[in-house]
Amino acid sequence: PEGFGDLDRTAIDTARVLAMEAVQQAGNGHPGTAMSMAPAAYLLFQRWLRHDPTDPQWVARDRFVLSMGHSSLTLYVQLYLSGYGLELDDLRALRTWGSLTPGHPEVNHTPGVETTTGPLGQGVGNAVGMAMAARRERGLLDPDAPEGESLFDHTVWAFCSDGDLEEGVSGEASSLAGTQRLGNLVLVYDDNKISIEDDTTVAFTEDVGKRYEAYGWHVQHVDDGEDLAALDAALAAAKAETRRPSIIVLRTIIGWPAPNKQNTGASHGSALGEDEVRATKEILGFDPSTSFDVDASVLAHARKVVDRGRSAHAEWQERFTAWQQANPGGAALLERMTTRTLPDGWAEQLPSWPADEKGVATRKASGEVLAALYPALPELWGGSADLAESNNTAVKGEPSFLPADRQTKTWSGGPYGRTLHFGVREHAMGAVMNGIALHGGTRVYGGTFLTFSDYMRGAVRLAALMQLPVTYVWTHDSIGLGEDGPTHQPIEHLAALRAIPGLDVVRPADANEVAVAWRTILEHNDRPAGLALSRQNLPVFDRSQVASAEGTARGAYVLAEASSGAPQVILLGTGSEVQIAMAAREQLEADGIPTRVVSVPCVEWFAAQDRAYREEVLPRTVRARVSVEAGIPQGWRDFVGDAGRIVGIDHYGASAAYGVLYEKFGFTAEAVVAAARESI
Amino acid sequence: PEGFGDLDRTAIDTARVLAMEAVQQAGNGHPGTAMSMAPAAYLLFQRWLRHDPTDPQWVARDRFVLSMGHSSLTLYVQLYLSGYGLELDDLRALRTWGSLTPGHPEVNHTPGVETTTGPLGQGVGNAVGMAMAARRERGLLDPDAPEGESLFDHTVWAFCSDGDLEEGVSGEASSLAGTQRLGNLVLVYDDNKISIEDDTTVAFTEDVGKRYEAYGWHVQHVDDGEDLAALDAALAAAKAETRRPSIIVLRTIIGWPAPNKQNTGASHGSALGEDEVRATKEILGFDPSTSFDVDASVLAHARKVVDRGRSAHAEWQERFTAWQQANPGGAALLERMTTRTLPDGWAEQLPSWPADEKGVATRKASGEVLAALYPALPELWGGSADLAESNNTAVKGEPSFLPADRQTKTWSGGPYGRTLHFGVREHAMGAVMNGIALHGGTRVYGGTFLTFSDYMRGAVRLAALMQLPVTYVWTHDSIGLGEDGPTHQPIEHLAALRAIPGLDVVRPADANEVAVAWRTILEHNDRPAGLALSRQNLPVFDRSQVASAEGTARGAYVLAEASSGAPQVILLGTGSEVQIAMAAREQLEADGIPTRVVSVPCVEWFAAQDRAYREEVLPRTVRARVSVEAGIPQGWRDFVGDAGRIVGIDHYGASAAYGVLYEKFGFTAEAVVAAARESI
Structure with missing residues (x-):
């Protein structure tokens, strides 16, 4: 591509070498894709991704999603080369306790990582969601700006692999993206025809480009992952296409240029081995006797992206400030949205x-x-x-x-x-x-x-x-x-x-x-x-007779106290079964058994309450307890204890009116009363 | 189609009417698709499906899968018309307790139902699996027969809906079917462009036929679900195509010919209402004053499929008997496979x-x-x-x-x-x-x-x-x-x-x-x-020192008894954590605490043991108990009781060597020992 020179080419090869070395150092990991996708990743981070590495939360940044999270080095190495704060020591610490470079990228852990990926296909769905959110955000804040001229226009770029596209979730999301005409979404498909079981011919022979055409996407093919000019042109065309999401089917050779392991399933998920690393470095013209040895001029060149990012950000900031002044309401909303603050009242x-x-x-x-x-x-x-x-x-x-x-x-x-x-x-x-x-x-x-x-x-x-x-x-x-x-x-x-x-x-x-x-x-x-x-x-319970629904926020609360104030048995229920507990309480009270009913809308919120509150709701002295929930018993023993009883269902349901099912499957006040008597 | 006459046309309209009536009787259900797919279903059951309604388990039968299980009436009505034993009273009992006609079709419940469907997309996957199994079965029993001439050649037919094809699972399975070149699979896609949220334009605009071409399928379009001749020809071509799976994109109008509710989401999942049922019956020339009133000559005509099925079966049986005699080994294997019997030794x-x-x-x-x-x-x-x-x-x-x-x-x-x-x-x-x-x-x-x-x-x-x-x-x-x-x-x-x-x-x-x-x-x-x-x-435990692994079959067993024979504490573990329990036992015994270790490979198998065995393994007198499993605590309280302790993990893991993680997350003999001391 125009302006690309030797330093760029060396930077790309440096990315390959670092990927090999980091995996070799860890003893395990996924080098192959990081090697073959290094050109695309470098090109994207240097020329296409609008980002400011010094402010990874810049609201107008483009987003990058690495759907094939196993190839985390594809991202980590670019974060290093782009100056996000990752350094060689971080790459050296790949896949070790506490490092910034875990096996799969983790959002909120490593600056510059936009989503946690690894489970295949999810990243494609995430990218579709980001593109939808970007459109909605623009609609909320700047709906009248001409196309491409809003402060809030940005592009979502995603890389994905064969495995991502085999997973149904990516197909679902891509079909939706086609319907939604997400012109702000660009997917680069690493078509390397290799997965863990090696040649994908045994499992994945479909025409992916044609499938994406069927979804209504803009489909381009680049036949050689090393052809930077072709890829650059394809990225340009993808970004220019604003009426449809774009996919670039990029043919690569996994593990390239490792002389023996390229184009093999082995290079997908294992260290290449010292000999192969050495041989590959020789092919690339790197010194096989050193490791994690990055040419300072290459690094300095790559990190010029910081200046470009800062300057784009500054230019944007100026326009943004003007927009804030002209749109105080929008600015306040954005501030609230960015900080996830709810409005007064x-x-x-x-x-x-x-x-x-x-x-x-x-x-x-x-x-x-x-x-x-x-x-x-x-x-x-x-x-x-x-x-x-x-x-x-x-x-x-x-x-x-x-x-x-x-x-x-x-x-x-x-x-x-x-x-x-x-x-x-x-x-x-x-x-x-x-x-x-x-x-x-x-x-x-x-x-x-x-x-x-x-x-x-x-x-x-x-x-x-x-x-x-x-x-x-x-x-x-x-x-x-x-x-x-x-x-x-x-x-x-x-x-x-x-x-x-x-x-x-x-x-x-x-x-x-x-x-x-x-x-x-x-x-x-x-x-x-x-x-x-x-x-x-x-x-709807009569809250003048029972406790306020405010207790919901604490996860569990005494909905109806025993008439005596000193319960002999506690009935716990959730959702539609709380009314059954209430009916059972009535019968038990009528029989002279002081009965408390606790509504348990959220186990997790209750667990977060302090011990005193939990003890107040479920005093340990009251060991007679019954839970009632139209679900499996699992988990309720923690609440009812050894002496308690669980009214649940441990088998599948049936097709009939719900009233019939509640009777047939024993979700009745009578069943709860009987369980309470057993527990007492 | 050739040979189709007025009685067939009336039978198809009868199917529509019964579908409307059954839903109206139940008060809820899904009439629309059963009405518009009635022609395709009748055509299939009468002319294409090789089946013997008097023997729904005939090993060489074609299989039929109704992936859109909500349209169970599509199937129930054909089972009625084909003489599988379903009668009008069963249709009248739709969706009621104990009926043969539950809301969604259930295998092992209603004769002629091959799989339980309802969760969308699953039936497509089931059909792909059936087609694969058919090929494998042929390979095991009759690999040398020329194509189409084996006793075990049969076809898997499936109907599916928009919803089925929106689900990722169907896309995954269909891509696999293309790779596998399943020529014995025919999918009829009910392209009615209506789902629960009405017109599918809001969510599903892709070109399904093109997508299936991309998967390598044989794709045909029939533009009118009422055009029996075109559909018949398409089914013929689909069956004739043995190198690829086939899909027929069949354009129908949901709820046809209901005058007001056809082509609406409302006809998908609700009773049409008495007026609409009446109006539709008038359009079809049925008497609106009666219900579940099937013309005897129509029923007799439709049920001639029984004779055709019996005769096809008898013809097959003759060839099969000859095959059994010529292939005693294969016959024995088939007998074993059919009855799921394992061979001696x-x-x-x-x-x-x-x-x-x-x-x-x-x-x-x-x-x-x-x-x-x-x-x-x-x-x-x-x-x-x-x-x-x-x-x-x-x-x-x-x-x-x-x-x-x-x-x-x-x-x-x-x-x-x-x-x-x-x-x-x-x-x-x-x-x-x-x-x-x-x-x-x-x-x-x-x-x-x-x-x-x-x-x-x-x-x-x-x-x-x-x-x-x-x-x-x-x-x-x-x-x-x-x-x-x-x-x-x-x-x-x-x-x-x-x-x-x-x-x-x-x-x-x-x-x-x-x-x-x-x-x-x-x-x-x-x-x-x-x-x-x-x-x-x-x-690998030294089984001369601990109990036999045979205990595995009982779900839980005493792996190592307390040295005294009278345990003061019981440690329960599963999988990789049993070794930790064993190490903890050693420490506890060294400290003079008699400790039993119970291995719990399968909670479900243990629950199926008699009370005496369970008491033997976990005597209620020993209340000091600790479970150790590298998973969430949920469920273990049932085993350890109020006095017990659970060594588990209630948060996500991390990227590091496993030994580090076991230490950091507290899966150690020391942690189990400490928990045991607390429990005692």
């Missing part, structure tokens, strides 16, 4: 519900909460994996987030709209939500049936690992779903989701708990939460 | 390992078990989602299951090969494994890293729900994976998998436990199992 918008025996489904209450909050919180948006009406995730009257020509008679909107349509793609929804949160600014939620949390689990785990504040609206949260039967009835899901470290699972017992639950979730900026909401109506 | 092939401090990784032991069993169990086959070497799932010298032209320098094989290459597609692997098991005959296993069980969870749950004997080889089962870091280190997965009802999670402590674990798993025909296996070497 926002929580006053939350609805409350009067006591009501017939009640309301908690999914419906959730929809009413969202509708109430929408005016106060423009950063809040979301949608569903094709279950908008069931999940109550679409706020009436709000525009859909859609290219103008994708509107339908049911959904109007535009490119800056607010209601997301993920399609029947739960896994991509999760990965896209992560990308939106990683991009920053907006606050996203996404809905599906609780049972299909299984489909998105790979992405949910990463949200928890990355501590991203995304919210899952998981409705139809038990056998209470009824007639759709066992495939659609979650049984094990509450336990299985509580198992994920760092995820809050919130199952409100009535509409007023829903409001407090949403408030509490939105007050957290450091973790994902999943709401488990009922399909069926749940009575 | 097979378990004698299992390897055993001498005591060895340095030890062997349990994943490696698993590979040795497979290699030892392969000669005795030709029905056993499997592979990995691109991690063959890591999962130890490929037996050396065995041919790969591949079209001949897909062989590589690493993998030789052929269409009847044994080693499966799933590619980086865990979810499809799970769905395909389900299809293979549903097809019957062979016994399949599939491997990936334990952490990626998350990606396949949707399929694992269905395996458990369907009670399918598939085996997951989940290796790298803890932070013991080491340098690849937190994205690759399972923390919550053991608990989250144990949560799934009907799944056995098996985590052997040493190589000899691996052998007994595999034996026990293969002896079960009614459930899936997942092996959790170590990356790192584990010592």
Whole structure:
């Protein structure tokens, strides 16, 4: 490419050498792709990525996603060469305890890393989400600027591998990106035809370019990963294409130019070995007797990207300051979004519900909460994996987030709209939500049936690992779903989701708990939460007779105290089963057994309370305890203890009306009363 | 189509009417697709599907998969019209407790239903698996027959919807089917452009036909779902194409011909309402004043398919008897496969390992078990989602299951090969494994890293729900994976998998436990199992000093008794942590504390033991207990009780050598000793 010289070529070869050396030093790792993708990575970081290495959080920066996280060195070496603060010692410490260079890149750990990748396909979904967030952000802050001229226009660049594109999640996300016409997204596919089982012919023979054409993408082919001019031209054309997402199918030879290990599965995930490293360095004209030995002039040349970045940033800053002055409202919103601060008085918008025996489904209450909050919180948006009406995730009257020509008679909107349509793609929804949160600014939620949390689990785990504040609206949260039967009835899901470290699972017992639950979730900026909401109506408790729903925020609270004030037995329930505990309490009290009911909307929030509060709610002296939840017993022993009883279900459900199922499967006040008597 | 007459046309309209009526009767359900796919379904069941409704288990039958399980009436009505034993009363009982017509079709529940569907995309994966199993079965029994002439040649037909094709799992499976050149697979895609959120333009605009061309499929378009002649010709061409899987993109109008609700999301998942049902019946020339009123001559005409099926079956049976006589070995194998009976003496092939401090990784032991069993169990086959070497799932010298032209320098094989290459597609692997098991005959296993069980969870749950004997080889089962870091280190997965009802999670402590674990798993025909296996070497216990590994089959057993015979504390461990319990025992015994170690390879198997055995292993009198497992504590309270202690990890791992991680995260003999002292 124009302006590229010998120092650049040496820098690229330096990247290859460092990748080999770092893996060799660690004794394990993934050298091959970092070697063959070094030209593309260097070209991107030096010429195309708009970034300021001295401010990795610059709000207008382009984003870079390395979907093939195993090739973390592809990124680490560019962060080193670009002056993000990573140094040779960090590369030397690859894959060791406490280093800045863990096996897979980790966001919030290494400056310049935009997302945690490794589980394949996720990064593609993250990149799609980032591109969507960028468009929404522009719509919130600067909708009228001509295309390409907004302060908030930026590009999302992602690298991905064969494995990424074999995973279904990337296909889902890419199809969605095509529908959304994400012109601000560029994907470089490292088409090396090698995966861990070597030649991909045994498993992956499709025409990827054609598949992406089918998705509506702009597809380019570069037949040689070493052809910098061709790649540069392709990146230019990709960036110039603003009506469709772009993919560049880049043919590379993994491990190039290692004389024996290039183009082999062995170079994917193992150190090359000292002899091969030496031979490769000789081929590249590097001194095989030294290691981690970077030519100072090469490094200085590469790090000129810092000056270019600073100057682009400064130029932007000037325009930005002018924009702030001209748009005080937008500036305040951006400030709030960037820092994830909620506006004063926002929580006053939350609805409350009067006591009501017939009640309301908690999914419906959730929809009413969202509708109430929408005016106060423009950063809040979301949608569903094709279950908008069931999940109550679409706020009436709000525009859909859609290219103008994708509107339908049911959904109007535009490119800056607010209601997301993920399609029947739960896994991509999760990965896209992560990308939106990683991009920053907006606050996203996404809905599906609780049972299909299984489909998105790979992405949910990463949200928890990355501590991203995304919210899952998981409705139809038990056998209470009824007639759709066992495939659609979650049984094990509450336990299985509580198992994920760092995820809050919130199952409100009535509409007023829903409001407090949403408030509490939105007050957290450091973790994902999943709401488990009922399909069926749940009575709204008479809060003049029982405790305030404020207790929801503490995870568990005494909803109804024993009449004597000294409970002989404690009944714990969650969600739709709290009403059963309340009915059981009535019977027990009538029989002279003082009974306390504890509502447990969120195990994780309760665990975070101090010991005194926990003891107050569940005094150790009261050993007679019964839990009731329409899910597997797993986990409840921690609450009920050796003397307690667990009313649960340890098998699959059935297709019938929900009332029938509650009876047949023993979720009745009588069953809870019997369990209480046993426990006493 | 030739031979189709008025009675056939009326039968098709009868199917539409019954679908409307059944949903109206139930008050909820999915009428729309059953109405618009009635022509295709009737055509298939009457003319193309080779089946004998009087013997739904006929081994040579074609298979039919309804991937869009919500449209269960598409299938139920054809089962009724084809004489499978479903009658009008069953349709009347749609979606009610105990009926043969649950909301989504359930295998082993309703004769003629080949797989449980509902979670979208899974049926496509099942169909791909069935087609693969059919090829493998032919290879085992009749490899030399000319194409199309084997007794075991049959076709897998599947219907799928927009939602199915939006899900990534179907894309993964379809890409695999293209690579495998599954000419015995025909997919009919109901391209109605409507999903729950109505017009799919908001979420799904890709060119599906082109995408399937990219996968290497034979793609046909039929522009009108009511054009029986065109559809018939397309089905003929699809069946005739034996070198590639076929997809027919069939344009239909959902809910056709309901005057107001056709072509709407409303007709997808709700009863049409009495007025609309009446109006539709009038359009179709049916009497709106009656319901479930089927013309006897129409039914008699449709049920002639029974005679045709019986006669095809009888003809086949004659050839089959001749084959049995000519191929006694094959006949015996088929009998064994059909009944899932293991051959005499097979378990004698299992390897055993001498005591060895340095030890062997349990994943490696698993590979040795497979290699030892392969000669005795030709029905056993499997592979990995691109991690063959890591999962130890490929037996050396065995041919790969591949079209001949897909062989590589690493993998030789052929269409009847044994080693499966799933590619980086865990979810499809799970769905395909389900299809293979549903097809019957062979016994399949599939491997990936334990952490990626998350990606396949949707399929694992269905395996458990369907009670399918598939085996997951989940290796790298803890932070013991080491340098690849937190994205690759399972923390919550053991608990989250144990949560799934009907799944056995098996985590052997040493190589000899691996052998007994595999034996026990293969002896079960009614459930899936997942092996959790170590990356790192584990010592092989000296079985002359500790109990026999036979105890593995009981789920938990006393590995080492307290020296006094009367334990003061019990240490429970699983997998790689049992050695830590053993080391802790040594320290405790040295300090005069009689200590028992219980190895707990499978919680589910232990739960199935009688009370006396469980009491023997974990006597209630010994309340001092410590569990140690490199996973979250969830679930262990049931074993250790109120007085017990749990040594676990409730946060994510890190990238470092595994020895460092065990130290840093407190998985040491010292930590277990300290916990034991606390518990005492």
